[in-house]
Amino acid sequence: MPYLKICRIVPALLIVLTISLLATQVHADKHTNVILIMTDDQGGWDYGFKGNKHLSTPNLDMMAANGARLSRFYVSPVCTPTRANLMTGRYNYRTRAIDTYIGRAMLEPTEVTIAEALAPAGYRTGIFGKWHLGDSYPLRPQDQGFQEVLVHRGGGIGQPSDPPEGAGKYTDPVLFHNGEKKQMQGYCTDIYFDHAMQFLEQNESQDKPTFMYIATNAPHGPFDDVPEDLRKKYQAMDLTDAYNFDLNPKRKNKKQFDKTSRVFSMIENIDQNIGKLFQHLKKIDALDNTLVLFLNDNGPNGPRYVGEHRGAKGSVNEGGIRSVLIAHWPAQLKAGTVNPTIAAHYDLFPTILAATGVEKPEGLKLDGVNVLPLLKNNADQWPERSLFLQWHRGDEPQPRTNAAVVTQDYKMTFSKPDEPGKLYHLQNDPAERQNLAGAKTTLASNLTEQYNSWFRDVSSTRPDNYAPPRIHIGNAKEETTVLTRQDWRYSGPKGKGWTSDARGQWLVTIEQTGPYDIKVLFGREQEQSTIEMTVQVGHDLFHAEVPAGKSEHVFQNVKLHAGEQTIDVKILEGKLERGPKMVYITQKSSAP
Known part of the structure; x- marks a missing residue:
């Protein structure tokens, strides 16, 4: 080859190699995003890749094929315990969050969440969908490390904590954006994913790492508001064998098939949004450096296919406590990896820390362990555990x-x-x-x-380990505190605490002595006669007689005293005694 030609080729080759090395270095230095996705009441076998013959989940199937997964991954039998384990990396019995309602679905505010661990390291943190660990200060996600918050209240849309304006609406729901009530447009699952993708894109444009928690309330009930085109698709199917092998044949009826078709339509809608999310990650060039984790929070909400196992939501049989765990991270995880080693929800906190390179907060005791070695299939000396x-x-x-x-x-x-x-x-x-x-x-x-x-x-984590957390009233971070039946401590004659004639009390801390407005929402818009109502806050008692036709009453500028108090609201209609639908407490200015 002529000397002159060689001289021309070598500099060109050096330029190409230099550009390639620089590109590799930029990729290596690029931050790691984490997207944690968890569905509500989707069972561990409600996926095509898990052998479900009726349900169409092509995007989740593709995520599983292109990612790594743990084939024996465990969660709690119901949602709040799973969410507490997930957010803290600790057994939920350490966190005071032990049940799903009557004041037991609240996370101890001194617990450190994964968002609180990541934010000091520069991560932008966001939650979209379901929190279910407390609706009032200091229990809200924005009080627990999340900087961008778009959520519904309580355990689900359609439950007693729903704002009256949008109760039960999956389409055009009323949600809470950074603490402010907001009327939304569209189907709830679509809304969560759309806002999450906008949040991620904004952070990427500013070269800021992102942690996002997308927690859908689907396919949890109610089931009357589902994607109609998908409902029709599944309703036209023969769903006779869409259930576990030991389901009583008498339960395989039109009503059950209808519910299953609605659940399946909600799940396929989630899958469609997974597909949109991955397309968006490609569009903004964030696919390789983003760890996407997917799981379900407990077993299926009713009889459905659970493979060779049995059990459903609420049960500690395998069908009630098994979840998928899919991890998609092209830069780090080999496509198609499947590891059968047991792991659980509380392992994801330390796993996310390991993936992001963020140090565990000093003094924090975690019950979970980092399972990245399992996802990478390089854990030959993995210790036995229970x-x-x-x-x-x-x-x-x-x-x-x-x-x-x-x-x-x-x-x-x-x-x-x-x-x-x-x-x-x-x-x-x-x-x-x-x-x-x-x-x-x-x-x-x-x-x-x-x-x-x-x-x-x-x-024995704390001296008063199972005492429920208290809602704080009179803090500048929450102008109006809303007390709902989700968080009251049950004290009435009925067993559930959500029936129309139920009673309850709220455990609160009044932060400042001073004037407050107390608005009581009755929950019945057409009263037939005058009602008598009392509101007791600690030793302070307020009384009113409310004429027929009223749906609420406001006690204005009443003085509340600082300290730990119990709030009890009693409505008397003749011989019937019941609690309110909601109570709104607003601190007033004490200036003259």
């Missing part, structure tokens, strides 16, 4: 009640405190039919003692 899961109704957890200890091969379940546990070999008996506790007494005894030690440990 997972602990429990949930039941009630004001405080009771030992050995709807609880499970899960190991790689075996599982011990407990139903009642005074009954021995049952032992199953999950590989040989996935449906948990054959109790081996009598045949393997040493193992059963060992797992029982492991559980007992765990329960003693989590129950």
Whole structure:
């Protein structure tokens, strides 16, 4: 080759190599985004790639094929416990969030959330959808590290914490944007994803790393407002075999098929939004440097396909506590990786810290472990571990009640405190039919003692470990505090606390002595006669007689005293005594 030609080629080659090296360095230095997506009441087998023959989830199937996943991933039997584990990396019994309503779905505000851990490292943090860990200060997501917040209140749209203007509406819902009530346009799931994508794009344009938590309230009920085109698609299908093998044939009826078609339509709508999200990541050149994690919060909300297992939401059988965990991160994870090692929701907090390179907050005790080595399939010396899961109704957890200890091969379940546990070999008996506790007494005894030690440990996290958090009133960060039946402490004659004649009390802390307005929303717009109403805040008692036809009453400029107080609102209609729908408390200026 002539010398002159070589001289021309070499500089050109050097330029190409330099540009390539610079591009590699820029990619290596680019920040890592994290998108955590969790659906509500979607079961662990409500996916095409999990063998569901009826449900269409092409985008989640593609995410699983192009990402890595853990095939034995566990969550709690119901949503608030799962959310507390997820947000803190700690067993929810350490966090005071132990149930889904009557004041037990509130996260202790001193707990450190994953958003609070990431924000000091420069991460822009956002939540879109369902929080379900407290609706009032200091329990809201914006009080717990989230900088951009678009959520509904309580456990779901259509529940008692919904604002009256938009109660039950999945289409055009009333949501709360950074604490302000806002009328939205569109279907709720679409709204969450659209706002999340805008948030991510804005941060990328400013070269700021993002942590986003997209928590859909779908496919949780109510089921009357679902994507109509998708509902018709599934309603036209034969869904006779869309359920677990042991479902009573009598339950396979038109009503059940209709509900399933509505659930499936909500899930496919989620899948469509997953597809839009990945297209958006490609568009803004953020696909390679973004870790997308996907899971469901508990088992299915009713009978559905759960593979070889049994159980649904609320149960500690496998069908009630298994989730998918898909991790998509092209820069770090090999496509198609599937690891069968057990892991759980509380592992995602330390995993996200490891992925982002953010240090664990000093002094924070985590129960979870970093599972990135499992997702990368390079954990040859992974230690044996036991997972602990429990949930039941009630004001405080009771030992050995709807609880499970899960190991790689075996599982011990407990139903009642005074009954021995049952032992199953999950590989040989996935449906948990054959109790081996009598045949393997040493193992059963060992797992029982492991559980007992765990329960003693989590129950002693604080001296008053299971006392519910208090709502704070009179703080500048929340001008008006809204008290709803979601967070009251049940005290009436009915069992659920959400019936029209239910009673309840709220545990609060009044931060400042001074004048307040107290507006009581009755919940019935057409009263037939004068009603008598009392509002008691600690030792202060306020009384009013309200004429028929009124739906609310305001006590203006009443003096409340600082300190821990109990608020009790009682409405008397003849012999009927009931609580209000909502109470709004606004601090007034004490200036003359």
